[in-house]
Amino acid sequence: MVDTTHGNSGARMNRRMNRLSRVTRLPRALPALATVRSDVDAVLREFLREKAAGHLPTQLVEVVTDFLAAGGKRLRPLLCVTGWHAAAGEGTPPPSVVRVAAALEMFHTFALIHDDVMDQSSTRRGQPTVHRVLTARRIASGGSRSSAERFGVGGAVLVGDLMLTWSGELIHTAGLSPAELTSLLPLLDLMRAEIMYGQYLDLDATGAPTDDVERALTIARYKTSKYSIERPLHIGAVLGGADLDLLDGLTAYALPLGEAFQLRDDLLGVFGDPAQTGKPRLDDLRDGKHTALVALALRAASGRSADLLRDLLGREDLTDAQAEQVRTILVSTGARAGVEDMITRNRDRVEELLATPGPIHPGALPVLHDLADSATRRSA
């Protein structure tokens, strides 16, 4: 259930970075941002190469290497380095910051692998999910389907556990000073726990959506605002020497942006073009995902529409025609327009914040602005 709607955006991110390097007010700060992706990937490749040279099963390293090579936008590393610039200004972040950024990507790999096990997903980034890869390998080497599936799920849980551990190891070996490490560890503990709370709340709510809009927004706050945006910014900022004022400023940016990001995701999950989003339009409805969109519709619907909505949401065998009925109700109740309004209000808050002089170093503003723009207006 972790968000990955615009997964293949390496090229798009590079274009955005190139565009940014033309508009920035602090030209020396942004070349570092433009290479975050390749810098982080180089750290991860080297780390995995060392692990592969050790005593652990080759298969373990292979599946992770393949998973990382298949794509991903490296959003959290980018935000981490942006957070560093927000505090430290221009210049090139030290290698320790890049390594911490890489640790966030390793952590995200853990989250996605376990997410796919929990959702029983078959593909991710256009490739078979880790549990499917392991199952297929087992079948190829002569295992029965049931024992191979058990191996696939168990193996994916373990690979995820190992990624979580390795993400810690990347931090512990980043060459941070004792003071840096001491200020970082509580933030990392928070980030880890927050995504887990969010995932648990999401899992708990899935299958039984209600008209509780607040609950949907709470899930979005933990899974998206905090985990994907606020904490990566904070982590980079703390390493750049941020004070509490700056951390608060980044929170004020992250919370509305994350909410808008998730709301856009919810709309795309139901109304998006699968050719652009890369994910089917039926999954959220069939899973009975509890989103603000659905909650608003359940709140506004009455009579036959309300009954129909409750009947159809969460049906594993939902047909295309039934999904169209749901979409019609989501529009006629005003839920879709209501969610668009919420996105606009959140984006306005973010833009107002970025336009007001505050603790965020001006060099970091263009990328924060660009991210807010693309996250809320995107169609993929």
Add this chain to the structure above:
Amino acid sequence: MVDTTHGNSGARMNRRMNRLSRVTRLPRALPALATVRSDVDAVLREFLREKAAGHLPTQLVEVVTDFLAAGGKRLRPLLCVTGWHAAAGEGTPPPSVVRVAAALEMFHTFALIHDDVMDQSSTRRGQPTVHRVLTARRIASGGSRSSAERFGVGGAVLVGDLMLTWSGELIHTAGLSPAELTSLLPLLDLMRAEIMYGQYLDLDATGAPTDDVERALTIARYKTSKYSIERPLHIGAVLGGADLDLLDGLTAYALPLGEAFQLRDDLLGVFGDPAQTGKPRLDDLRDGKHTALVALALRAASGRSADLLRDLLGREDLTDAQAEQVRTILVSTGARAGVEDMITRNRDRVEELLATPGPIHPGALPVLHDLADSATRRSA
């Protein structure tokens, strides 16, 4: 697949502690050991109480609290505090050491919860496993069986992930000095990765046992010798100011003891009395667990015995009569006696080590001796 054969041994451990406090040469050191269990449980209870007072779902804290209350021998905390005494000698370990010991128990909780998901186990410590508890709660609140099972497995994966994160948080908030933290983190990273390697190797080998004795011993080294014995001792010892000599001495103790412990476990899994071990005698055979016992038998068996063994091991529907056939072959090939010999040789190495003056502080020797004795001669 994580070992827990003698799970209900709180009372036995207390008896052992009481016995120890009579035989020890350093009376002031051992009262601290006698209270490890209650000290560690107090830390865990307080930590969970604080978490429950926060914003996270109550259910999450409840299942963990119930799991910890259901039993467990707190072996790793005991070894951690023993490791501290091995370095620091008499006296009372500081609260930070007790908190680190509690973190090891929290980590073990993570390992067991994920292990039960991977093994699809239904009971642990005489209670339903975490995924079963969550599934049952979901059914009780009106969910369908299939959606409840999905919730149960997903929830247990998340609860385990959270325990892993909280075990780190317990360390990070233990009040360790920067130097202590810096020396501890690499050891913790090793311990975490080692159990995951061991579990992966075990999962990989299960269902297709071979005559490869070395492979079975490698699994035992990671899962039992290193994870359960060596690292807890090292972690405590480092906090007690251990030098490399002492760490090597503890390794020399842990590796043969862990191997003997696992070999005893393998024998009990097939020949033990279920009334004493608390686990059925068919599971290891039905799973086709790759143990040294089975590998020795496959190596020695010939003709019809070899065919029969290969045919029966790993059969999910193995009958009691077929299990008896397997046991007969395990005896007639000399595999059972061979494993007993290996246990004896390992125990002799441990006893010789403990009898030779070395870097381990004498105050820690009685408990190390007692542990070696009970772990290798036990019937439960």
